[in-house]
Amino acid sequence: MTMSAEDLRQFEEYAQAVALAVEEELDALLPKPADSDDARLFEAMRYSVFAGGKRVRPLLILAANNIFGGNKKRAIRVAAAMECLHTYSLVHDDMPCMDDDDLRRGKPTCHKKFDEGTALLAGDALQTFAFEILSSADTHPNPAVCAKLVQSFAVGAGPLGMCGGQMIDLIAEQKDADTYDQGALARLQRKKTGALFTACTEAALILNSTSTSDWNRLTTYAKNVGLAFQMVDDILDEIGDAEKMGKAVNKDRERGKATFARILGVDGARRQAEFLVTQAIDQISVYGERAEILKLLARFVVSRSY
Amino acid sequence: MTMSAEDLRQFEEYAQAVALAVEEELDALLPKPADSDDARLFEAMRYSVFAGGKRVRPLLILAANNIFGGNKKRAIRVAAAMECLHTYSLVHDDMPCMDDDDLRRGKPTCHKKFDEGTALLAGDALQTFAFEILSSADTHPNPAVCAKLVQSFAVGAGPLGMCGGQMIDLIAEQKDADTYDQGALARLQRKKTGALFTACTEAALILNSTSTSDWNRLTTYAKNVGLAFQMVDDILDEIGDAEKMGKAVNKDRERGKATFARILGVDGARRQAEFLVTQAIDQISVYGERAEILKLLARFVVSRSY
Numbered sequence: 028m029t030m031s032a033e034d035l036r037q038f039e040e041y042a043q044a045v046a047l048a049v050e051e052e053l054d055a056l057l058p059k060p061a062d063s064d065d066a067r068l069f070e071a072m073r074y075s076v077f078a079g080g081k082r083v084r085p086l087l088i089l090a091a092n093n094i095f096g097g098n099k100k101r102a103i104r105v106a107a108a109m110e111c112l113h114t115y116s117l118v119h120d121d122m123p124c125m126d127d128d129d130l131r132r133g134k135p136t137c138h139k140k141f142d143e144g145t146a147l148l149a150g151d152a153l154q155t156f157a158f159e160i161l162s163s164a165d166t167h168p169n170p171a172v173c174a175k176l177v178q179s180f181a182v183g184a185g186p187l188g189m190c191g192g193q194m195i196d197l198i199a200e201q202k203d204a205d206t207y208d209q210g211a212l213a214r215l216q217r218k219k220t221g222a223l224f225t226a227c228t229e230a231a232l233i234l235n236s237t238s239t240s241d242w243n244r245l246t247t248y249a250k251n252v253g254l255a256f257q258m259v260d261d262i263l264d265e266i267g268d269a270e271k272m273g274k275a276v277n278k279d280r281e282r283g284k285a286t287f288a289r290i291l292g293v294d295g296a297r298r299q300a301e302f303l304v305t306q307a308i309d310q311i312s313v314y315g316e317r318a319e320i321l322k323l324l325a326r327f328v329v330s331r332s333y
Numbered sequence: 334m335t336m337s338a339e340d341l342r343q344f345e346e347y348a349q350a351v352a353l354a355v356e357e358e359l360d361a362l363l364p365k366p367a368d369s370d371d372a373r374l375f376e377a378m379r380y381s382v383f384a385g386g387k388r389v390r391p392l393l394i395l396a397a398n399n400i401f402g403g404n405k406k407r408a409i410r411v412a413a414a415m416e417c418l419h420t421y422s423l424v425h426d427d428m429p430c431m432d433d434d435d436l437r438r439g440k441p442t443c444h445k446k447f448d449e450g451t452a453l454l455a456g457d458a459l460q461t462f463a464f465e466i467l468s469s470a471d472t473h474p475n476p477a478v479c480a481k482l483v484q485s486f487a488v489g490a491g492p493l494g495m496c497g498g499q500m501i502d503l504i505a506e507q508k509d510a511d512t513y514d515q516g517a518l519a520r521l522q523r524k525k526t527g528a529l530f531t532a533c534t535e536a537a538l539i540l541n542s543t544s545t546s547d548w549n550r551l552t553t554y555a556k557n558v559g560l561a562f563q564m565v566d567d568i569l570d571e572i573g574d575a576e577k578m579g580k581a582v583n584k585d586r587e588r589g590k591a592t593f594a595r596i597l598g599v600d601g602a603r604r605q606a607e608f609l610v611t612q613a614i615d616q617i618s619v620y621g622e623r624a625e626i627l628k629l630l631a632r633f634v635v636s637r638s639y
Contacts, residue, residue, distance in 0.1 A: 151425060
């Protein structure tokens with residue numbers, strides 16, 4: 028599954044506009060370092076949030092919001108909160124007691140740039156800040172919407188979602204990779220990556236629709252695209268270009284970790300990812316033109332090289 | 334300021350009932366370990382939450398709720414969320430990159446009992462879980478109340494509250510203690526400890542009252558009691574009984590850290606704490622009998638020996 032140059036151009040134009048809007052919102056929202064000792068915390072939060080990144084989750088929220096012609100300003104605030112949550116998970120995941128990564132997006136990771144204590148606090152504060160944004164009347168005037176957004180993101184990021192997935196992943200590193208089959212790995216990744224992807228489309232639904240069929244379609248889309256995203260991550264760890272990716276590659280292999288690329292082979296994992304994305308696109312084809320960006324996003328996920 | 338045996342008995346009876354109710358609620362709410370790899374995360378969350386502790390913050394919420402004759406079941410759920418937040422901050426604060434403590438309440442700290450990665454994730458998940466509880470319709474049927482509770486706790490725990498205070502504290506350890514005066518230390522502690530104490534009384538206000546004078550009275554009470562609580566913590570680190578406290582003492586002195594006991598002397602810090610508590614009690618005397626437990630709580634804070 029490749030993208031035509033025109034499709035890729037259209038997608039990247041939209042993606043860049045979303046990234047810019049979300050980064051502007053984050054810049055306006057995040058505390059600004061001033062002449063006090065907590066300035067170091069604000070600097071570390073901003074360092075990690077503004078270290079680049081594909082902004083895939085904000086894009087997912089905005090593209091799903093687009094299906095319903097939803098209010099863009101509100102969706103951008105929700106996307107800013109999601110990016111705080113995602114960034115917190117990266118900052119903590121990079122720490123020595125977790126993945127122990129020195130480089131992220133071509134720059135020193137937060138605990139390398141600052142120190143471990145500061146990185147721990149910056150991650151903590153970014154998580155809290157996500158919920159501060161979501162619960163604010165500036166995000167949505169109807170507090171019922173705010174409460175639902177908090178609930179959805181908390182369930183996605185919490186013990187039964189992302190944190191639980193991280194725990195399973197941590198234990199997986201200590202286990203023999205051969206004890207993992209595709210099903211076990213898919214269950215792990217549905218929590219680790221999939222839960223926040225699903226929270227993204229849920230956000231667009233909470234903002235715009237109570238229709239069960241909309242919920243089913245977009246949730247299936249998010250689960251499939253999230254899993255495909257992880258499969259491509261595994262493939263890129265095997266065959267990706269470290270420079271282009273801005274982080275070390277072959278780390279999973281060196282650690283003897285179970286990955287989709289290892290279990291299915293690079294080609295097998297790619298075929299599986301493409302199958303998931305085809306199914307995802309099929310789910311949303313009923314929305315026609317309004318789902319164009321969501322379709323491009325799904326195709327980008329499997330064709331990306333970074 | 335000492336407490337009569339009868340006052341202490343009355344207070345401890347109430348405190349034990351609150352602790353029991355909140356622990357029952359937490360037991361019902363927290364995910365239960367089952368036969369899967371994320372069970373380790375749930376075990377670590379439960380280990381830290383049920384490691385004992387004075388449950389001062391839940392008590393503050395229930396006692397303030399009592400002034401207004403508020404719904405007790407709802408206040409207990411909010412108190413359970415607060416205890417998740419407080420426990421997350423302890424778990425992370427005990428880690429080697431922060432205070433590096435091996436013992437808490439007489440038991441191995443979370444990263445000692447499990448490992449650092451698991452402690453990091455357990456703290457993360459406890460924070461998330463607090464917001465999951467608060468945003469649930471089971472906590473309050475009116476989503477506007479839920480959104481306000483999330484906002485209040487997020488502001489209290491976030492970069493301008495507790496996390497900011499922790500950052501200032503982390504930097505303070507590297508600074509010459511003599512560069513700290515009482516004012517600087519009070520500013521630090523108002524964020525580190527005071528912000529969550531204030532969120533406790535705010536919770537009772539959000540559940541029950543929109544009166545400005547109620548807000549002013551209870552917020553002043555919480556700020557004073559929070560600061561007095563920290564002063565007594567500092568005193569107990571100097572002269573407390575390690576066995577009774579269930580953790581190492583004299584740690585701050587050994588680290589050359591600025592504390593109220595060091596700046597004001599043990600007697601000076603005690604006098605200051607008693608003055609703050611007298612002012613706190615004065616603020617709520619207008620509520621008469623209904624504020625009895627809040628008054629006892631304030632007096633317990635300065636007379637406690639653990």
